[in-house]
Amino acid sequence: MENNIKTVIVGSIGLDDIETPFEKKKSILGGSVSYACAAASFFSQTGMVGIVGTDFPESYMDIYKKCGIDLQGLQQVEGKTFAWSGVYDADMINRETISTDLNVFETFMPELPQAYRKAPFLLLGNIAPELQLHVLAESDNPEFIIADTMDLWINIARDSLIELIGKIDMLTLNDSEARLLTGKYHLRHCAEKILNMGPKYVIIKKGEHGAMLFSADGIFIIPAYPVQAVVDPTGAGDSFAGGLIGHLATLGEVNDTNIRAAMLYGSIVASFGVEEFSLDKLTTLNKADIEARCNEFKTMLAVT
Amino acid sequence: MENNIKTVIVGSIGLDDIETPFEKKKSILGGSVSYACAAASFFSQTGMVGIVGTDFPESYMDIYKKCGIDLQGLQQVEGKTFAWSGVYDADMINRETISTDLNVFETFMPELPQAYRKAPFLLLGNIAPELQLHVLAESDNPEFIIADTMDLWINIARDSLIELIGKIDMLTLNDSEARLLTGKYHLRHCAEKILNMGPKYVIIKKGEHGAMLFSADGIFIIPAYPVQAVVDPTGAGDSFAGGLIGHLATLGEVNDTNIRAAMLYGSIVASFGVEEFSLDKLTTLNKADIEARCNEFKTMLAVT
Numbered sequence: 001m002e003n004n005i006k007t008v009i010v011g012s013i014g015l016d017d018i019e020t021p022f023e024k025k026k027s028i029l030g031g032s033v034s035y036a037c038a039a040a041s042f043f044s045q046t047g048m049v050g051i052v053g054t055d056f057p058e059s060y061m062d063i064y065k066k067c068g069i070d071l072q073g074l075q076q077v078e079g080k081t082f083a084w085s086g087v088y089d090a091d092m093i094n095r096e097t098i099s100t101d102l103n104v105f106e107t108f109m110p111e112l113p114q115a116y117r118k119a120p121f122l123l124l125g126n127i128a129p130e131l132q133l134h135v136l137a138e139s140d141n142p143e144f145i146i147a148d149t150m151d152l153w154i155n156i157a158r159d160s161l162i163e164l165i166g167k168i169d170m171l172t173l174n175d176s177e178a179r180l181l182t183g184k185y186h187l188r189h190c191a192e193k194i195l196n197m198g199p200k201y202v203i204i205k206k207g208e209h210g211a212m213l214f215s216a217d218g219i220f221i222i223p224a225y226p227v228q229a230v231v232d233p234t235g236a237g238d239s240f241a242g243g244l245i246g247h248l249a250t251l252g253e254v255n256d257t258n259i260r261a262a263m264l265y266g267s268i269v270a271s272f273g274v275e276e277f278s279l280d281k282l283t284t285l286n287k288a289d290i291e292a293r294c295n296e297f298k299t300m301l302a303v304t
Numbered sequence: 305m306e307n308n309i310k311t312v313i314v315g316s317i318g319l320d321d322i323e324t325p326f327e328k329k330k331s332i333l334g335g336s337v338s339y340a341c342a343a344a345s346f347f348s349q350t351g352m353v354g355i356v357g358t359d360f361p362e363s364y365m366d367i368y369k370k371c372g373i374d375l376q377g378l379q380q381v382e383g384k385t386f387a388w389s390g391v392y393d394a395d396m397i398n399r400e401t402i403s404t405d406l407n408v409f410e411t412f413m414p415e416l417p418q419a420y421r422k423a424p425f426l427l428l429g430n431i432a433p434e435l436q437l438h439v440l441a442e443s444d445n446p447e448f449i450i451a452d453t454m455d456l457w458i459n460i461a462r463d464s465l466i467e468l469i470g471k472i473d474m475l476t477l478n479d480s481e482a483r484l485l486t487g488k489y490h491l492r493h494c495a496e497k498i499l500n501m502g503p504k505y506v507i508i509k510k511g512e513h514g515a516m517l518f519s520a521d522g523i524f525i526i527p528a529y530p531v532q533a534v535v536d537p538t539g540a541g542d543s544f545a546g547g548l549i550g551h552l553a554t555l556g557e558v559n560d561t562n563i564r565a566a567m568l569y570g571s572i573v574a575s576f577g578v579e580e581f582s583l584d585k586l587t588t589l590n591k592a593d594i595e596a597r598c599n600e601f602k603t604m605l606a607v608t
Contacts, residue, residue, distance in 0.1 A: 091489075185395075186530075186531075186532065186533060186534075187530060188530055188532055189532075206513070209510070209513040209514075209527075210513075210527065212530070218603060218604065219530060219604045220604055220605075220606075220607075221527040221530070221604050221605060222527075222607070223513075223514065223525040223526075223527055226490075226491060226492055226516070226523060226525070227490075228490065228492055228493075229490060230490075257608060260606070260607050260608070261607060261608060263607075264607050298607060299522060300522065300523045300524055300525050301524075301525060301605060301607065302524075302564070303524075303526070303564050303565060303567075303568050303602060303605065304561060304564070304565060
């Protein structure tokens with residue numbers, strides 16, 4: 001089995017306290033690598049690189065296993081798991097971080113198991129660029145490397161981030177982060193500047209408004225699937241990136257057409273993910289649900 | 305010529321003072337019917353219903369004529385033209401109204417010239433619902449009626465607005481207005497409630513994020529074309545609605561497929577409009593420019 005790992009994803013694992021205008025949840029399974037691996041696993045064999053403490057519930061391990069995620073790259077060490085708590089505004093889009101306890105994440109040094117090193121698809125989820133560079137250095141020339149980042153690293157680790165951006169195939173970040181990174185306002189100008197930093201592709205995420213892909217092949221714009229009711233938007237960007245790389249790993253060649261298709265699948269997995277807290281929806285979903293919504297979404301996007 | 309009028313549009317004509325982070329313009333030609341008629345005129349013979357004062361510059365009349373707009377429905381009366389001034393934020397999206405002088409608009413009673421009454425396509429631009437109802441009463445059973453509205457009328461003339469909504473085929477309004485009108489948050493729920501009020505179609509406009517069409521046929525989502533540099537976003541929604549109805553008037557049957565195509569054209573005309581102040585861009589544009597950008601936009605939206 002271990003030689004079949006197509007996709008490797010590194011990122012955070014957190015125990016989240018989340019408050020929305022409608023509900024409050026305590027210590028639920030979260031973190032970028034949880035969402036991304038669950039999403040990618042619908043499409044290809046995915047290995048998780050992350051860290052948890054000894055307090056990490058066995059039932060959460062079972063969720064990962066139920067998703068079919070390979071856990072050879074998951075470290076469990078003495079101490080408490082990374083914990084995050086946040087409160088969403090009435091619009092369910094903006095949120096305030098109440099607390100962040102790094103705990104075992106503070107000294108995390110990701111290690112790629114042997115079985116992961118030759119995986120052709122690598123997603124460097126949102127963690128410190130130094131750690132992303134470390135994972136990259138341990139991997140054996142992956143075919144396609146995506147990195148995600150956030151405003152924190154643009155502000156405090158810009159040099160390492162720029163070094164990283166020079167070594168990857170695709171950067172994903174949200175619109176405000178693209179503006180912060182480049183000092184430009186219009187997204188086309190932001191993208192142009194990022195492409196000049198090295199990657200062949202950049203995806204600018206616009207939350208509930210979808211995402212845009214930029215490359216030498218042109219621009220692709222995908223709206224978000226209009227979910228009936230968002231229960232918890234946490235992790236949507238991670239599910240998107242996970243679904244994207246997981247699906248892309250099944251398509252053979254990486255090119256503009258295939259990335260567009262993979263973005264469609266990523267969007268759909270993310271749209272399901274926000275319908276429940278944590279991985280609750282992703283763990284009860286099957287491939288047919290995803291295909292059906294993909295087809296429905298395509299009819300929503302069709303112009304002749 | 306007068307019997308060829310396919311599209312009639314009523315709305316405001318203003319002399320606008322506009323300040324953006326980059327430029328300040330005084331007394332430029334604006335108003336919903338100016339933008340909408342200029343946009344519609346690319347596609348079908350369009351008649352304008354509006355009012356100006358004796359101060360309205362002859363050169364602005366010439367702009368309307370250059371666009372090929374039929375002006376039989378344009379009243380010129382003693383007094384000053386409606387004037388609006390506003391300042392845009394750094395993001396070029398949000399704006400503050402500095403002053404609104406209704407002037408001749410205060411006593412405006414739109415009158416449909418005989419030649420306009422049988423026009424099959426009617427766009428009731430954003431004015432008081434009472435006036436929209438009056439224009440509707442004067443017209444002779446149009447094939448397709450679109451009305452646009454805004455928060456002001458939802459707040460101060462809700463009953464007339466609801467009466468109007470019961471008599472039209474399509475309502476266009478922006479996302480915050482849809483929420484205000486319906487008391488719902490999710491756009492699908494807003495749209496459902498509006499469709500229950502009478503119209504077969506509702507378009508919820510999302511500014512720089514595009515627009516969504518809702519009907520019994522389903523949902524259509526169109527992003528906005530990513531313009532390189534927005535110079536002045538004023539009138540974008542009006543150009544969109546004008547381009548939409550003007551193009552729709554050329555397509556024969558009104559149905560979901562044709563409305564989708566018309567929304568594509570409306571989006572593209574609007575995208576050109578914001579590249580200059582006032583009608584500056586729309587008056588120098590030709591049909592081939594529009595077709596070329598429509599084709600470019602379609603490649604940006606294509607998923608296989």
